[in-house]
Amino acid sequence: MGDKRTALITGANRGIGRAVAEELHRRGLRVIVTARSARDAAAAAREISEGMGGEVVGEALDVTDAGGVRDAARRIGAVDVLVSNAGVLLDAGTDPLTVPLDVVERTLAVNLLGAWRVAQAFVPGMVSRGWGRVVFVSSGIGTFSIGLAAGTPAYSVSKVALNGLTTMLAARTAADGVLVNAVNPGQTRTRMMPTAPRTAAEAALDVAHAATLPDDGPTGTLLRGTRPVPW
């Protein structure tokens, strides 16, 4: 990518999202760090900027807040690269027969509808400008090839649905220079998975790869590392 592109990352105050923000900043993109709280967004942007040099913008963006997302989109303007990373895992150790459906609703509200809402706010601009990259941070346990995890039913179903959204948006934008892919970051050591083997920085390399694909890169795929893998 020749020009300085603008990348927005959701849930970028910590974990994989934070590491993706650092990696894209390192690669020379103009990075907008977003977080549920304005204070967390500003703090993360300041820390990245102080640690690595250069300007990093922080903006409040709660993906479940329709008005907040609309306001953020108005404030922020054009975004070339959207990394839809914000996610919750609220149902570990439950079971599809007994998981409270309000927990399923709260999970879908962030992992599916939140990602969809943010895409609706920023992808039409990419389509009209004829260039964009969208990355949905998905999960291995949201794939039929690896197998849904019955012990996290809401989370797994939310990621299957996110994968479906990925293929639909990819098809919708295929003629408009916008590449839309999902990434399975693998088991990554964050607050969500405190004992996982991968570091957030390692997972961020895979997400950053998908966020900076060349114009002839894949769209509508699930990427693991740099390669498309079965859904």
Ligand SMILES: NC(=O)c1ccc[n+]([C@@H]2O[C@H](COP(=O)([O-])OP(=O)(O)OC[C@H]3O[C@@H](n4cnc5c(N)ncnc54)[C@H](OP(=O)(O)O)[C@@H]3O)[C@@H](O)[C@H]2O)c1
């Ligand atoms: N860690 C893994 O092994 C793993 C594996 C596969 C996929 N993933 C996916 O990777 C993504 C990042 O997860 P992580 O491991 O980095 O977990 P994490 O450390 O728990 O980070 C989750 C991030 O999402 C944000 N978030 C939650 N609800 C939000 C909302 N309504 N609006 C905006 N941001 C919100 C959190 O913000 P707050 O700080 O405000 O809560 C936090 O920044 C998720 O989509 C997750 O499903 C993770």
